Amino acid sequence: MNQLSDDAVMSRVKDGQVEMLAILFERYHVRIFNFFLRLSNDRPLSEDLAQELFFRILKYRHTYRGESAYSSWMYQIARNVHIDHLRRRHADTPLEELWEKEPSTPEATPAQRAESNQEAALLNRALARLPLRKREVLLLSRFQDLSYQEIAGLFECSVEAVKVLVHRAVKDLRKNFLELKGGLS
């Protein structure tokens, strides 16, 4: 059963074999959790968002058409779940602003400062300083194995625009990382 493609499994879920969703959960929940975690830096919230994602897959299973890869469809829902969360949390801020502006990252805690020599901790903080749109595109291309074509579909823009965004995101990440490493934070 585990040899079935994602599309084949999702088609069965759509046809009413909802228990088959467990296969997709086992395939994707760690990756999805990490996607939300890198976006939010909040473990309990990321678990809640992952849970909400799989609930929505069940609830809106009839909208699955199988025209694009299952993962693209799933990440579209994941983005919506995250956007809805942002709308709830920042009801007074326009969504566009949330996407584009640099987040106000809190000062490093003593524990974080103690481990600041660890490259991973610095990189996480550098990532958290990226505006949401850049962080999202970087996570999808670097960690979620989505092609630029698929990301363009999610963002409803051209492949070239995605490449420009990835280019800028990596560049800004490097700048943030070097600043933090140099003790400029």
Place this chain on the structure above:
Amino acid sequence: MNCQEIKGKIVDCLSGGLAPTDHAAFDQHLASCGSCRRELDELNETWSRLGILAQETPGPGLRAGFYKMLESYKEGLEGKRAPRWLRNLARFFTLRLAQPALRAVAAAVLVAVGFAAGFWTQAQRLRTPARPMVMAGEAQNLHREIDGLRQQVSLSLLERDSAADRLKAVSLTAEIREPDPAMLQALLDTLDNDPSVGVRLATVDALYLFADQPRVREALNLSLEKQTSPLVQIAVIDMLVALREKRAAAALHRLLGDRSLLPEVRERARSGISRLT
């Protein structure tokens, strides 16, 4: 390739997607442009460094919560999982029918199925030019008859004391093509008054199929204020938002005026308003 074109290719190179046909021109430009070479090195280093971020493991609560949710969902949909009307009817016949009236309805369904099979078989035998027109009419009549029988079965089951039976009734309505006013009214009454949250939730889903009828949309709007279960409140809100029912914004505003509203429902209502306005 110029420096501007190379930027896009650098991004391809990072993800390992540089087209083989671009390799030669890419390498040629880098060999002669120190600035682009440096940029590639820097970006490549950062891209590779991201690899040190280990994938984290979610807590056991996520898996436990998922399977619990899946189980609840399955239970809530029990009966809907078999979409074919024949399967639904077959399941109905396996019920322990306690009431003579229900047995009579069940018998009528069997008779109707028999007639349907008869008509179709006859149609296969008689392939005269005039026959297809007649067949289309007959088939339509049969669909109407079967719809009517399904509605009778549903209405009977909706009156039963057992929540499981009422859930079956709601599930059966998914197979009805054109519900008559009495059937729709029974569903709307169930949405507002059924004592079981599970039945009311299933009814919200069932009404989605008939949401093209203004009467159903209107009733969903009005039902918002009548619901007391947060689960049903959220389901109705989601449904109205999914239907892009603009008038629901006013109903959601009224709902927000309820001080006893749970925070989760309040958030969903606010989110619904922002999507609808």
